[in-house]
Amino acid sequence: MPELPEVETTCRGLQKHMAGTVIQQVLLSRSNLRKPVPDNLGSILSGKKVDQVKRRGKYILIFLEEQYVLLIHLGMSGRIIHAPQAIPRDRHDHFCWQINNGGWFHFRDPRRFGLIDLLKKIEIDDYVLFKNLGPEPLDDTFTNKFLGQILQKRDTPIKTLLLNQQIIAGIGNIYACESLFYAGISPLRPAKSLDKNEVNILRDMIRQTLNKAIAAGGSSARDYIQPNGEMGLFQHQWVVYDQEGKACKRLSCTGTIKRSMQAGRSTFYCPCCQQ
Ligand SMILES: [Zn+2]
Structure with missing residues (x-):
């Protein structure tokens, strides 16, 4: 999607x-x-x-x-x-x-x-689709403090929470998995278990990952192409998404990318370096 x-x-x-x-x-x-x-x-x-x-x-x-x-x-x-x-x-x-x-x-x-x-x-x-939509993760209002407040009382696994459009708008399965990998945070952890430093890193990694993907024209996973007819290229930069069984790309990590199901969606992560 x-x-x-x-x-x-x-x-x-x-x-x-x-x-x-x-x-x-x-x-x-x-x-x-x-x-x-x-x-x-x-x-x-x-x-x-x-x-x-x-x-x-x-x-x-x-x-x-x-x-x-x-x-x-x-x-x-x-x-x-x-x-x-x-x-x-x-x-x-x-x-x-x-x-x-x-x-x-x-x-x-x-x-x-x-x-x-x-x-x-x-x-x-x-409008019915917008009145409950969460904030834009690339806006200046998406601060460390804001994200920390959202996460602090929630038992939901962090990855499932990132997919909730009422919490943050626009993040789907690909960019939730990729951002959590770069932040070194396990997708299985309860949202409220993230400490202040981890919240700050996650916020930065969400924004960096989204910006890198935009610069690459998005990910052409199945049907998506850019309006000019060119493929997006970010799928070549995926580190965990759709990489089940492959070696972790983090230097010094000897882990293997695993897939598990969360709220009916596939989650891809490295159990070795995402804690
Ligand atoms: Zn790893």
């Missing part, structure tokens, strides 16, 4: 190619994905100028002139492809739009867990 770095990479690609342009044509081949697509999508989008594209958690927000925001969630397998001119439509291209320089964008989602919605700018904070 695309996580914060993949969605951020997608947003940057859309911002680069869409900001300041006008949406001219909208093609919709399904009336529903995970949820019904708004009936008025085509009429609202057509003729509207795009102001900017931003990310919130794992959601793409395309701000239009006047009052509307187009929201896209990539779901499990979604991606957005940009082409400078018309390209053939794939059978999984459920939503395509053209801008006034002739460029096309195709939202491709084979598993159809994605989401398309329209909301008004004034409704964003109260």
Whole structure:
């Protein structure tokens, strides 16, 4: 599933190619994905100028002139492809739009867990998907003190907690596993067992890992690609995620990467150097 770095990479690609342009044509081949697509999508989008594209958690927000925001969630397998001119439509291209320089964008989602919605700018904070969403880990407000306060009373294993979007927005399985490895913290530990120093290290490693992944264009694990059609490259830098049975990459560690299940998700870690 695309996580914060993949969605951020997608947003940057859309911002680069869409900001300041006008949406001219909208093609919709399904009336529903995970949820019904708004009936008025085509009429609202057509003729509207795009102001900017931003990310919130794992959601793409395309701000239009006047009052509307187009929201896209990539779901499990979604991606957005940009082409400078018309390209053939794939059978999984459920939503395509053209801008006034002739460029096309195709939202491709084979598993159809994605989401398309329209909301008004004034409704964003109260929107059902955002009102309980946790803070952005790359914002300045995500401080050591803030993370420490979140963790201090919770018995939940730290890795499971990092996946909770109401606690922190945007982190999924890949970046939770990778950040905990770099912090040297076992994913199995109760969140409240982390001391102050460990909280500080974890916060730094979350931010470093996310920033490194964004710089690499995200991780192209299965379906995800960048809007320019290039693969993300961060999967080549994974140290624990999907590395079960391989030797630990930490210098001086002789451990082997293990996989275990936590809250129904695979956790990858080194039992030797993650304490
Ligand atoms: Zn190790």
